[in-house]
Amino acid sequence: MFRCILLSLLIIVQQVATAQSYNLVIKGGHVIDARNNIDEVMDIAVSNGKIARVAKNIDASKATQVINAKGMYVTPGLIDAHVHVFYGSDPDRYYSNGPLAVIPDVFTFRTGVTTVVDAGSSGWRNFPLFKKQVIDMSQTRVLAFLNIVGEGMRGGVYEQDTKDMDGKLAGITAKRYHDYIVGIKVAHFIGSEWTPVDEAVKAGNLANTPVMIDFGSSTPPLSIEELFLRHLRPGDIFTHCFGQLRDREAIVDSNTQKVKPFVLEAQKKGIAFDVGYGSISFAFSQAIPAFKNGFYPNSISTDIHANSMNASMKDMLSVMSKLMSIGMSLQAVIQAATWNPAREIKHEELGHLSEGAIADIAILGVRNGKFGFFDYTGYKVEGTQKLECEMTIKGGKIVYDLDGLVTPMVNKQSGWAN
Numbered sequence: 403m404f405r406c407i408l409l410s411l412l413i414i415v416q417q418v419a420t421a422q423s424y425n426l427v428i429k430g431g432h433v434i435d436a437r438n439n440i441d442e443v444m445d446i447a448v449s450n451g452k453i454a455r456v457a458k459n460i461d462a463s464k465a466t467q468v469i470n471a472k473g474m475y476v477t478p479g480l481i482d483a484h485v486h487v488f489y490g491s492d493p494d495r496y497y498s499n500g501p502l503a504v505i506p507d508v509f510t511f512r513t514g515v516t517t518v519v520d521a522g523s524s525g526w527r528n529f530p531l532f533k534k535q536v537i538d539m540s541q542t543r544v545l546a547f548l549n550i551v552g553e554g555m556r557g558g559v560y561e562q563d564t565k566d567m568d569g570k571l572a573g574i575t576a577k578r579y580h581d582y583i584v585g586i587k588v589a590h591f592i593g594s595e596w597t598p599v600d601e602a603v604k605a606g607n608l609a610n611t612p613v614m615i616d617f618g619s620s621t622p623p624l625s626i627e628e629l630f631l632r633h634l635r636p637g638d639i640f641t642h643c644f645g646q647l648r649d650r651e652a653i654v655d656s657n658t659q660k661v662k663p664f665v666l667e668a669q670k671k672g673i674a675f676d677v678g679y680g681s682i683s684f685a686f687s688q689a690i691p692a693f694k695n696g697f698y699p700n701s702i703s704t705d706i707h708a709n710s711m712n713a714s715m716k717d718m719l720s721v722m723s724k725l726m727s728i729g730m731s732l733q734a735v736i737q738a739a740t741w742n743p744a745r746e747i748k749h750e751e752l753g754h755l756s757e758g759a760i761a762d763i764a765i766l767g768v769r770n771g772k773f774g775f776f777d778y779t780g781y782k783v784e785g786t787q788k789l790e791c792e793m794t795i796k797g798g799k800i801v802y803d804l805d806g807l808v809t810p811m812v813n814k815q816s817g818w819a820n
């Protein structure tokens with residue numbers, strides 16, 4: 403009798419085990435997950451929009467769809483922490499409801515990006531319009547740094563009005579839209595006052611968020627030593643960190659080719675250095691000596707807009723490949739495009755592949771050959787590797803599949819794989 407019950411129990415346990423199933427299993431890819439220290443070939447199972455399991459060998463027969471990632475890299479969905487996506491039709495409004503901003507979904511998924519952070523295109527006056535027009539309309543996860551100027555990046559003299567830079571109202575707006583606003587942005591200021599920075603920090607303190615600084619073009623340039631050591635707090639972000647322009651102070655001393663000692667001190671203190679590539683905000687003349695000094699960016703971002711994407715920048719993977727061509731490792735560029743930016747924007751639920759985490763995943767191929775990487779000054783570096791996005795999964799759903807890696811292509815439950 404006892405044996406009979408035991409046998410029945412065993413059969414039930416076995417049936418439950420067999421019945422366990424996954425929506426997706428990614429087989430044989432080389433997983434790079436900085437937060438969990440994973441850098442080896444692993445399988446990943448996805449169920450109900452979450453990472454269900456990461457293990458050496460997951461039974462593919464338990465999956466509705468299987469993705470063959472052999473020879474590819476499987477990483478958390480990329481986070482681009484500096485973009486301009488407040489697109490609109492007002493020709494005089496630059497990146498703030500204007501035509502120079504870009505539609506997120508048209509460039510993100512095809513480059514492995516699942517989260518973007520708009521860097522100050524909207525301000526505390528017009529964030530609700532940005533939310534309605536862009537955030538709510540996008541499949542991409544769109545977050546934002548709120549501009550300290552009320553209507554964000556409208557361009558021209560409007561962005562110089564210090565009376566419109568209101569730390570209190572920006573802080574209140576950031577708190578009200580806490581799910582979307584991850585920080586406060588200062589940009590394009592050409593004056594000699596510290597008002598924009600100090601009002602942004604005031605807002606940041608109110609909303610418990612970092613500030614991101616894009617130094618404009620002051621003459622003479624504002625001191626970055628004073629910025630890092632007297633105005634910013636640990637956790638604040640300095641974007642365009644490899645810029646070399648006459649009216650912005652650079653981090654590498656052109657005479658000695660050394661990273662300025664206070665820059666190293668600032669990074670140690672917890673200030674994050676972000677690439678924010680843009681049209682003219684990245685120069686090899688800064689990045690190469692910085693790398694030689696052992697100084698690397700905390701986060702890689704594009705500063706994508708209608709101009710930069712068709713210039714030397716192009717897209718997130720192109721910037722990552724470019725940084726690999728001058729000495730960053732694949733593992734380092736992945737970390738700087740996933741876990742590091744997730745921490746900078748205080749969204750630590752993103753940027754990793756822990757079991758139970760949101761299933762935002764990029765599957766990347768590395769092309770080997772001869773590739774030319776140039777900057778806006780015309781300086782060109784030859785590289786041997788280029789990253790290419792094979793597949794992007796957002797919240798457990800395949801949102802981009804370059805080569806039809808998934809079997810079966812059509813999912814009977816949800817229709818076409820994509």
Ligand SMILES: [Zn+2]
Nearest residue numbers: 484486521705
């Ligand atoms: Zn920007």
